Amino acid sequence: MQAPRFTATPSFYNDLRRRVNQYFTEVNSTPTGNWQLYSKAIFLIVAHVAIYVTLVFFTPVWWISLPLCAILGLLTAGIGFNIMHDGGHGSFSKSKALNRAAAFSLNILGGSDFMWNIKHNVIHHSFTNVDGVDDDIDVNPFLRMCRTQTYRWFHRFQHVYFVILYAVMYLFWMFFLDYKKYFRGYIGVVEITHMKPVQHIIFWGSKFFSYFLFLILPILVVGFVPTLIGFGVFVTVTGFVISIIFQLAHTVEHTDFPIPAEDGKIENEWAIHQVQTTANFATRNKLVTWFCGGLNFQIEHHLFPKVSHIHYPAISRIVREACQEYGIQYIEFPRVTSAVASHYRLLRNLGRA
Numbered sequence: 001m002q003a004p005r006f007t008a009t010p011s012f013y014n015d016l017r018r019r020v021n022q023y024f025t026e027v028n029s030t031p032t033g034n035w036q037l038y039s040k041a042i043f044l045i046v047a048h049v050a051i052y053v054t055l056v057f058f059t060p061v062w063w064i065s066l067p068l069c070a071i072l073g074l075l076t077a078g079i080g081f082n083i084m085h086d087g088g089h090g091s092f093s094k095s096k097a098l099n100r101a102a103a104f105s106l107n108i109l110g111g112s113d114f115m116w117n118i119k120h121n122v123i124h125h126s127f128t129n130v131d132g133v134d135d136d137i138d139v140n141p142f143l144r145m146c147r148t149q150t151y152r153w154f155h156r157f158q159h160v161y162f163v164i165l166y167a168v169m170y171l172f173w174m175f176f177l178d179y180k181k182y183f184r185g186y187i188g189v190v191e192i193t194h195m196k197p198v199q200h201i202i203f204w205g206s207k208f209f210s211y212f213l214f215l216i217l218p219i220l221v222v223g224f225v226p227t228l229i230g231f232g233v234f235v236t237v238t239g240f241v242i243s244i245i246f247q248l249a250h251t252v253e254h255t256d257f258p259i260p261a262e263d264g265k266i267e268n269e270w271a272i273h274q275v276q277t278t279a280n281f282a283t284r285n286k287l288v289t290w291f292c293g294g295l296n297f298q299i300e301h302h303l304f305p306k307v308s309h310i311h312y313p314a315i316s317r318i319v320r321e322a323c324q325e326y327g328i329q330y331i332e333f334p335r336v337t338s339a340v341a342s343h344y345r346l347l348r349n350l351g352r353a
């Protein structure tokens, strides 16, 4: 299968972009991060380091340590959503170096910013929900995320066991998924061709560093069994939170899973494709918006990935209005629970032959 391409002229997007640019001129602001984002970033990093140091060097009793491990997992997801994700898109700051540093936080936390850049920026943001291309909906054979994916008998239970898969996702990411991409040389249908020697060194160096940080050092200081239990709680919370937040944005009822023509053509404009394959959730919930780094404003994020998430509540009004004018459905769930229920129903429906 070749990488798809969009054939329609981007008239909706040109108009929308003009309106959003006009907004930034009117409020005299840049699309990158601001003090609100930087204070949040500092809070997340300081809290993460403080809890890590407390757990490893001042290990409290188990009934305090275990909740702290869970909070460490939440903070890891929070750093991913708010710092790494914006940095990876170049929207964290005007400074390229700061964006690189923000994106690099993923390497310290166990992932690979190089692989993430191709998987997320190149593939997922271009070909959202296109089966066979978008790696985010490829959980084969464990989950059937859309109609075009092969049905297997155990999918009838997928609306139950997805919880376990999401919980082990970060463990898999740390120890398997990046290596699979690295050794295959492909992410989906996209070939990884431009990995320089320094990127190989960073890949292996940061993998080792994250294992040292989260496993080897705690084992040396705290001991094997307590580390294994704590690490288990930490990766379970991180994995579940990251998986569910990303899935709520695309694999819910009403989002589209377009199928390209034989020659790879998608008869749509890229921006309309983005709106039709994406959903927002809980956009009025300030805590969810703060924690998710604007991933609950996923429509705005997919239309303007180079705009920092801190601006999404403001520009969502413009996007909503434009969608209404152009007759494009703007999918939104009022609460996290309604989006989770919709994701559950989608999995249950796809689990029927």
Ligand SMILES: [Zn+2]
Pocket (backbone or CB within 6 Å): 085, 089, 120, 125, 301, 305
């Ligand atoms: Zn993104």
